[in-house]
Amino acid sequence: MLDKEYGKVPIEDIEKEFNCNDKEPIKYGYGVRHAQALLYFICLALGYISRGHLGVTIVGMTMVDHAHKPIAVTEAAHIFANSTIIDTVTTTEGSIVNKITVNDLKENITLPVNKTDANHWNVYRTYDWPKSIQEMVLGSFFLGYSIMMFPIGIVCQRWGGKIPLQIAMFVNGVVSFFTPWLVTWGGWKVLCILRTMQGLSQAGLYPGILTLLTNWVPVSERGSLCSYVYTASGFGTVIAFQAAGILAFSRFGWPSTYWATGVACFIGFILITIFGAATPKDHKSISEAEKNYIMGATSKGVETKSKVPWKSVAKSIPVWATIVAHMGNAVCFVFFFMQVPTYVFAILKLNIRNSGLLSSLPYFASFFSSIAFGHLSDCLTNRKIMSIKNARRFFNTIACVVPSICLMLVAYTRDTLLAVICFVLFVMCHTAMHTGWMINYMDLSPNFSGALMACGNTVTNVVVLALPVIVANIVTDVTNQHQWRITMFLMAGLTLTANIIFIIFMSAEVQPWNDSNGNTTDNKSEYEAIEPELKQNKVIF
Template structure:
């Protein structure tokens, strides 16, 4: 019996605890994004009861008020990006992710009540708080991924995790129309994802772990596999060195980090231009309102999720083959994800009104192919510094979300006549050009090498006997050498 248990402990499971963590984070991120985009859909029904179930309250808000309500989330979101990464590094990613999903779920459930009590201004406060809480989601998730993902699986596990954003968007876009028209009305667009979020939080509290060493259910073989992979890419032998402070100056003057920041900003500019402005373009120029068809409006993002999943095994096999270096691999996939959309942007700019079907195809290709950046800049934070990956995500996400605020303002400044294809052409050229320049800088200065400041100014923690056990130690040997932590 003991021998059989030892064999199980030393055999690497096909579906291990690292996959469980990634799957849980996938659904957690999906719920976070569902609670992020739900208002942009629900507010249509809230302002026009004839568009949904007329038995629920209607609010006569102006377009200016509508914009304030929608933007209030992002005003809170940008403030907790960097602090969220630091808190995840200090207290563990599990606690921070649990907080973000739980707080966002409670606020989502309270949304209909808040609107009935305080109208739009209380809704703005609630959405601001929701954004404030969600700001640390991605930094904390990446902090967890940095400790759970073996180097050769880093791209694929990151893709599965990040695809949760598109999955949550697709599900929310596809189901919101039916929910608003049902007997539950538009409040169900807030209640259902909120309740699902609380259920997820209970499962995460039970199964989630910040690192393999915090997970009691992980096998010795899987823990050894993860730690061996991560230790093989360290620049020194101090496995348990922990930074005493963040080397801010060295980070913000690091060429690879700045190239990463520009690449993410370029991607975000193009992504949010498409997400927020394409419906208006297709309605005004091509005379085809894709918002009226939930399936059509979610098609580009559904395709994005599917393509990302399809590419994962091929990319993993490619990286494990060691045909090229990790840096070259990152640059190849980032180039596909950011340069292929450049000609489709240009083509989309010259599509005529009687070619609206072609425009939908081009839109789908442009959004879907950008999922390849999951294997490029989106995982590059962990490459540069596993210790500070959450902090790096916080910095780049802050810059990227500023782009998501500026991009619609630029559209409003340039497109004074929504029916003018010439004015829209400028918007597409800006998005395509920004993508081209951003990836060019990533090609020139990007890197997947761990940076010198990763272990800068560290305090070596005292190793207890368990930590000194050989990575290939047998379970029986481990039991003999265990000591109190």
């Protein structure tokens, strides 16, 4: 009788169901970590708006036609043909002249004006800056960005990721808001200094956000939540281009772009200061259930105050493989962003910069592709369809191979439609890097992910600084498609080589030097290390 009763208990079925359920990590649902991710999204988007709008705003600042001498005539005067509004033009040397009515302009009549306080501080003016000065102004941001990249990684490591975001938002808010007045005082030299200050402050955006994500995002949600946050780069770029075009050429003039950006960044500073927290432990209103879920799923938390073991990092082959992938992927994108528009204009006779739809379409599409790649990565790893290591390899390969193919296709085509398709595919597939080399910094060392990102950015920026020199020595004639073809194949080859190195030498295992106390997770991936804990937290019915 007893044997019969015991035989009716479906022990094997229960074990099978238990083991089946254990294949996927537990889920918590929406919580404070999603609100934190939204804050990081806002900060990153505002950072890209403040860094990217000048590419359009400077057109409004320097709309000077040198065909008419001795006065510089702006396109705005031709647009408002019947206007009698007085506009000022500041030359490179800083002297100011007034532009009167259109009839006066046609007669080339110029009236020198004394530098009174009223017109000296008038921000509604255009500047006679040659192309060389404009390029210097545009590039000054990246000078500051490169200088501060490594030091800010130390800041992230010592004091967490929130402070760098606060610095970036506050500095960009103040600098952007007062730029129109300061430029009237010091001209392009002051603008270069201001842009360098913005670059210095924004160097902490990516290391800071990566440090925060490592603290807040469970391993099982790492691909999707990180991808949501990183879509802010494309979103901010689109907003920067479109908003700057609208504001700079509206009746409020180009200074309104700086003012709007400054106010937005200051709002971002207030939001991250009040609602942001460096770790779940620092958040005042998070539930204990969500805190335990996050802390357990991030291998007992992250030691952001630990001293970076630089010798071990320098000897780590997987770290260098990730940095190489970082460099190869980033250089290819920077080349696309900075040089391909010139190629399209000179070879395809399509001015993509002046087309709002074409310039924004790739970034608009990348918003959805980044989210899709993130969810797909989590789906593949959580269901154990693919290991974390192979998932990183797979998505990094997409981010490198497809853009390389697109570059090579563009080098051989003169068809506008095919070129635009290649541009869209390039940027869309490039976003797969968010679940490739970029997230691999978190895999290798949750405790030092921000410092590793700063190292990768430093190496990448050094290579990027040499990119214009390389292109200038190969492409001596922008109308020569053969010269462009050599350059594009060089960029594609660099990216593909970097990806091969990443595939061979990368790792998704937490490195032994990650634990400052000398204890390791036995070189298991974070998911494997926390898997026993997840099983204990499972609710069995």
